[in-house]
Amino acid sequence: MRLVHRPEPANDRSESVLASDVDVARSTLEQARGLMFRRSIPDDYALVFPFEGADTRWLHMLFVPFAIDAVWLVDGEATAKKRLGPFVGLGRDRADTVVELPAGAAEPVAVGDELRLVK
Numbered sequence: 001m002r003l004v005h006r007p008e009p010a011n012d013r014s015e016s017v018l019a020s021d022v023d024v025a026r027s028t029l030e031q032a033r034g035l036m037f038r039r040s041i042p043d044d045y046a047l048v049f050p051f052e053g054a055d056t057r058w059l060h061m062l063f064v065p066f067a068i069d070a071v072w073l074v075d076g077e078a079t080a081k082k083r084l085g086p087f088v089g090l091g092r093d094r095a096d097t098v099v100e101l102p103a104g105a106a107e108p109v110a111v112g113d114e115l116r117l118v119k
Contacts, residue, residue, distance in 0.1 A: 001117055003046045008112040018105055019046035022117060026050065035100060036054065036063040048117065054096040061089035062097040068108035071115060073097040078113045080108055 003019040021044050025031045031049050035041065051057065054074045061068070063082050072080040072095035080093035083103060099106075099115060109115065 001119055004116055004118050005109055006054045019044050021045045024048045027103055041102055043102055049098040051096050054073040054094055056092055057095045057098050058092045061087055067103035069101045069103055071106050071109055073115055076114050076116050077112050078115060080111055081109055
């Protein structure tokens with residue numbers, strides 16, 4: 001599975017792969033654990049948190065010793081992006097899906113861009 005980025009405007013067909021090593025945290029336990037207790041993640045890694053319906057989604061960096069980029073999505077469209085620092089980072093925004101990537105990996109992503117999982 002890959003995480004693909006398509007910049008806005010919609011008529012721009014250029015796509016890029018943000019991550020080719022993707023895990024999906026579907027269960028409540030997987031979502032609660034997130035990246036906690038990992039020492040690092042690969043450069044081409046993404047952890048995707050799908051939720052039922054758009055709502056305010058909080059992220060914390062407790063027990064995560066490295067920085068990440070977080071992207072909040074509604075219907076596949078980026079609504080917010082933030083760099084979260086190790087151990088003390090905190091972020092929130094409205095989303096039905098949240099994506100966690102290595103720090104710097106979401107640099108090309110802007111609000112309004114499309115992110116989607118493809119096989």
